Structures are given as C-alpha cells and as structure tokens.
Amino acid sequence: MIRVPATPLEDEVGDVIEKAMRRRNFTPEEVAGRTGVPAGKLQDAIDYRPALSCDELSRIARVLGLNEVGLCALASGRYPQPRLGTLPFCVWPLRMPHGIGVANAYLVGECGAARAMLFDTGPSFEALQAVWPRAITELDAVFLTHVEAEHAGGLAEVVRRHGGPAVFVPGGATVAGGRPMGEGDTRSFGRIEVAAISTPGHSAAHNCYLVRAPAARRGAALLVSGDLLFAGSVGGAFFSPEKLQASLARVLGMIPGNTLIAPGHGPLTSAATERRYNPFIL
C-alpha cells in the first residue's frame, strides 16, 4: 500500500464554490436568491472564512450542480484521503512552492533504477533541483500535461542538463522541440507505457497521462492529471468550463477505481474517491 503523505488539499470549500459559480456565471447575490443562503456568508466562504452548515451547502450544491456529499466533506475538513493500492513501478511526487501555492511534478520509473520519466517540470529548474531525489540521475523522457509557467517553467534547463531527453507535449501546445501526443498515443520505456488522454478545459492543449506496466501481473495504473482534476476539486476552467467538465467525466469513466491519481496541485488521490466525493462529479 502507498500511504498518502499529509498534503493539504489544493482547494478549500470557498474555492470550489467560486469555481462552480464562475462556471455558471452566477454572482453571490444570485446564488443567495436561489438558495436562501445570505450572500455575505457565501462571500465569507470564498474569502476563506467558511461558516456554512451542511444544509446550506446542500442547497448551494443543488443550485451549482455540485456533489453535496463531497462539498460537505470538504467543508468539514473530512474529505477522504485514501490509502492507495500498490503500483508496479515507483513514483516520486515533487512538490514545489510557486507563488502562494505549490505545484507538483512527478518522476516515474522502475524501483531501484537510476532512470525515470518526468511529468511536468515545475516552475523552475532550481525549484525542481531542490526536491529532486538523489537516486534518479537520468531521464528517459519528459511529458508535459500543459504549458504553464508553474508546470513547464524549468523545461529548457531540465532538457539541457539531462542531455536532451525527448519532450512529449499535448497536441496543439507550442513548445520548441516538443513532440505532440494526441488521444490514445502511447510511448513505452522498458516495461512502462504512457498513454495520452486529450483533456481540454483548463487549457486548450492539455493531456492527462495514463501510466501502466501492461506486463505486470499486479498493480494499479497511475493517472497524471495535471490541472484537470485535483483531490476534491478541479483546475480553473480558463479555456472552457464545458470542455473541462466533459474531459473530467470522460477520464473518470475510463479508468479503474484503484487508479492512483497524481494531480498538478494537492495530494495524491484515487479514481474511486474522486468518483464518489469530488464536488464536480455528480
């Protein structure tokens, strides 16, 4: 079993309510009018002073199309952080401060080997170096979920320092030397296979990557979810709220419940947990 490290969730209940309001173009006053929850209380939650009862949250969830069980769990500080199943390879979550938040990158490779694949590069090479495990000295490839300063900021220097590993990017992303991977494209390194799932929504060019060891008799898969899906939330729908929601439903519908999810922000989670509790999944 993999124990999930004590990592705070990326979003609090107010962040989720704000994202859901933005998705539907609602103001706090409009939500107040439809739910009977005072607009001031909604604004307080958005400003990180939540004092909403589960009954109020249920009414908010119904109006905003959110999962009320998950929203209430989030508000009460009891959002489930699951114990996760065994993977047939090793994963190193790399958590790097960026602005007021933390951005994640991941190394994935055979346990005990010195080489690995890197998923996203964090905000800078220096930030990545500060959390880099000594055991990994060579890179097979770099995969980008999307091109944003906090996830691809260190790319050029990573490539230069590691002797020019292949860089795989979502189709449509503009990255010098990047090799596009579209829906269903796969790349294999040793026993480990990486399949791209095209997931527009947070940005137009965004991939999740499903990482598996097809020949392994046991072990779950890993989904590197970028800024599509977080434990208890989703990324900002800067490109298209409709496409983000469609990508989310599609990805969670195509992976087994024991799939470990490695998001661009916040802690690891599982597909089963997010299917049941994620506020954006009904």
Ligand SMILES: [Fe+2]
């Ligand atoms: Fe991000």
